[in-house]
Amino acid sequence: MRARWAVGLVAALSMVFGGAAMSAFATAPPSLGAGYVLDDVNVLSSSDAAAAQTRLEQLKADTGLDLWVVYVDTFTSPSDAAGWANQVATDNGLGPTQYLLAIATESRQFYLSGDSAGPVDEEALGAIEQQRVQPALQSGSWLGAVDAAADGLTDAASGGSGGAAGDAGGGALTAVLVAVFVVVVIILVIVLVTRSRRKKAGAGAPGAAISPPVDLEELGRQASSALVATDDAVKTSEQELGFARAQFGDAATGEFEQAIASAKTDLNQAFTLKQQLDDGQEDTPEESRAWNEQIIALCARANDGLDDKAAAFDELRKLEQNAPEAYARVQAERDTVASAIDGARALLAQLGGAYTPNALSTVADNPAQAADRVAFADERLTAAQAAIGAGNGGEAAVEIRAAEEAISQARLLEDAVAKMQNDLAGQESGAEALLTELESDIATASALPDPQGALAPVIASTRQRVDAGRAALAGPVKDPLAVLKSLEAANAQIDGVVQGARDAAAQADRTRQMLGQSILQAQAQVSAAEDYITARRGAVGAEARTRLAEAGSSLVQAQQLQSSAPDQALQQAQRANQLAGQAIQYAQNDVGAFSGGGSMLGGGSTGGGGGNGMLGAVLGGIVINSLLGGGGGRSSGGMGGIFGGGGGGRSSGGGMSPGSFGGGGTRSRRGGGRF
Incomplete structure (x- = not known):
């Protein structure tokens, strides 16, 4: 149903804008290449593509911000512009200072994806979309959309609103929007009538909530991924709440505790459904589809509830504003935890003399893992100290948050x-x-x-x-x-x-x-x-x-x-x-x-993350972005993606995005638009 609805809407909008209706080709979220521009539909000439790359490299040099631009025909898997663009950003490990403009040339949709923890806030991103990018696309200038987005980010990075100066062309834009609105209303009426007729004809079998139909195996993978991601979001939010409670007290954190409790209720219900699917009893295809869809819906609701409180939570903590004090507090916690590692190691050795390796299997590498987390925290605290010295409170806050979570895990491992x-x-x-x-x-x-x-x-x-x-x-x-x-x-x-x-x-x-x-x-x-x-x-x-x-x-x-x-x-x-x-x-x-079956992360290891504990941080879920390299554009190998990905590289730790309070909506959502 959703695929047919999208095709109908694309055709109608194409007529509104004077273009002939064209067949849409679905495009799943791709991997970004070596440059800043990925043109899968060849709307740019070779000279235009070179000009776009040059403009985006200039944006990086001027502001330190990266912008990738992707041209495809139609968004799919997911089919909404926001979900598609955010999925590309997530899959490619984009960091807080990295943005992605997704443009669907045939379905005439676009979206500017940015991390909510980044330097350009959601209001500015919305202004860039509506006042700069959309007019360029409406005029048919594919290259102009690149310049418009880059100009908007440059303006926002220097303290501006991101929007275009003045409101010239507003009347024309309003007329276009009115036309779009009329078409959308007409098509909605058609869709509602069609749905009503199908229901009367007996449509609506279990599992119809997700359309177009997804095969059961893929639906199961989606449900499992949703469970893992939501469980991680809840666990990370609980850790962040613990930090905030220690800093501000119970009275200031009550609303966030309620948000987590509500999310856990939904998550536990989703896990119960997953257990029913895994319990060895044969389930009908209808039951499997319905339960997997319920799992996905419950996880989405849990994430949304956490996301609703994320901005308020960030406002409460405001590590950026008190970075020196937060640094001193976390450094003291680090010293306490580090000093306890030897004690945990000695206790484990003592237990090893009385109990079998099997009895101690869940804690066999805990001291080594704790040392690994402390090493990672040391790297982050060093970077935070440098950022504080340079007057960069935002970067210091990100580093402190990562160190804080690493120290918390080290304490858990010791305890x-x-x-x-x-x-x-x-x-x-x-x-x-x-x-x-x-x-x-x-x-x-x-x-x-x-x-x-x-x-x-x-x-x-x-x-x-x-x-x-x-x-x-x-x-x-x-x-x-x-x-x-x-x-x-x-x-x-x-x-x-x-x-x-x-x-x-x-x-x-x-x-x-x-x-x-x-x-x-x-x-x-x-x-x-x-x-x-x-x-x-x-x-x-x-x-x-x-x-x-x-x-x-x-x-x-x-x-x-x-x-x-x-x-x-x-x-x-x-x-x-x-x-x-x-x-x-x-x-x-x-x-x-x-760990690949080796000793790197197994029992008796010496940490597994190397000197800076990075692999241990990935294992602990502190760093969850893809392992992508740095350098111009995007390249393979190394750990650059964790620290903000490609696009010129950053100083040690720059652009790192550890977990924070909230659900899956870690990348800003405003709505994008059509052109």
Whole structure:
């Protein structure tokens, strides 16, 4: 439906502007080439293309801003101008000082994409679009649109509004807009009538919300990508909120907590749907389509809710205005965290003498990863100090924010080692208690009549597992979680035999005791999975995050049902424990794939990010842009894209864009327009 609507609108607008209706060719977001201009439809002559490149190189030299211009026939995947242009910018790793003008020559749409954290604000970008670019395109000057956009950015960079001087031509523009409006209204009426007729004819099957139809496999990939991106946005927003709460107090951050809570509600619902898709039960194509579409819609709503508060949050923090004070605060936090790395390393070595590598797998490289994050923070703080000295508060703020998040992750990684020590001790205690219970069950089962010989094998199997469990806990190195899992399997088997022999009171007491142990075990597993994924979220995909979200949901239900329905609570706690274990396994597989199976990011590594911790920052999700190179235009290789991409390169750290409070709308959205 949407594709046919777009074609109809293009044809109608072509008639309004006096041109013959032309067939539209869909163009997906492309990769940018070596220059500033990508002309896929050959609307520029070779001399025009050279002139455009020269003008954009001059823009870079004059302002430090990059502008890429892309000409295609029609936008698709996504089909809206804003989504298409922002997708190109995101896919190509454009930074805050880098802009992209997308022009669809046949569907006559355009959009100027810019990062909301960049030096040209949304109002100025809108003025450039409407007062400069649109008139040039309406006059048929493809090259003129490049000059217009470059002139507008130059004006905005020097403190101007970005718009054209005066309002000459406003009457003509108004007339054009009125004509466009009339055509749009007419076509909307046609579309509504058509839709109404189709509904009466029986249209509207499940999954019709996304049009044109997307095959189920692609829809599933889109849903998984939306989950990962939204989960990252929520986690980053939570970190940013923690920084703000420490700086300004709870009273000043209440509205942002509510925004995150609302986003998490939508995200958790989306994860529940994803779990239904992954649970092994066969789903109909209609169910799969409907659930994936709901996942995408829920993620979009979660992101929009965060984006709505992003500007207010940035206004609250205003790191740019107090960069020296923020630098001093983050530097002090850095020193505290760095001094704790040796302690975490020593504790891990101590634990390694008592527990198996498998028991410590989620924290095995935590000290090395913490050192990696601190190294990255040092690079960013050095760049921030230089920016402060040069009077560039905006660049200093970006660097400080990146350092702040790196230090936060380093602290999380260190704390996880100490938390693991407590969790392992708790698992040992739980295993010892379960051994005692199983001994009692064996005695109870042995006293029961067994005329058919059904009890003897169960008793023998339980005895074997109990003896193996005791031996494992008494060994030089232990894996208490593995022992617990083995004993729980034995417990489930023998419980079916002796449950009827217990009176109601004894059974209730037994359930409560097992529930307490199961909840503690689930809490430890969920916590370990959460810490592992949070500090490595740059590599972790949708499956691990889905299992973790479901584990957390089941744990909450277990805690809520603990008093009123202990039997149900026990089932939920056991489910939470199982799902958290799956989340850890999926996440470790993802991290292993990220590191290529080598030692770079694996257990016992020395950091993996090199001297400046960059790869670790990518692994931790602190830096999430594509790894693209610097130099004139765009080139391959290196890390330049993370620091603002191509277009002449920048000083160390210049143009870097770490995560901040908000959802997916990190690139400004104003609406673009038609011409």
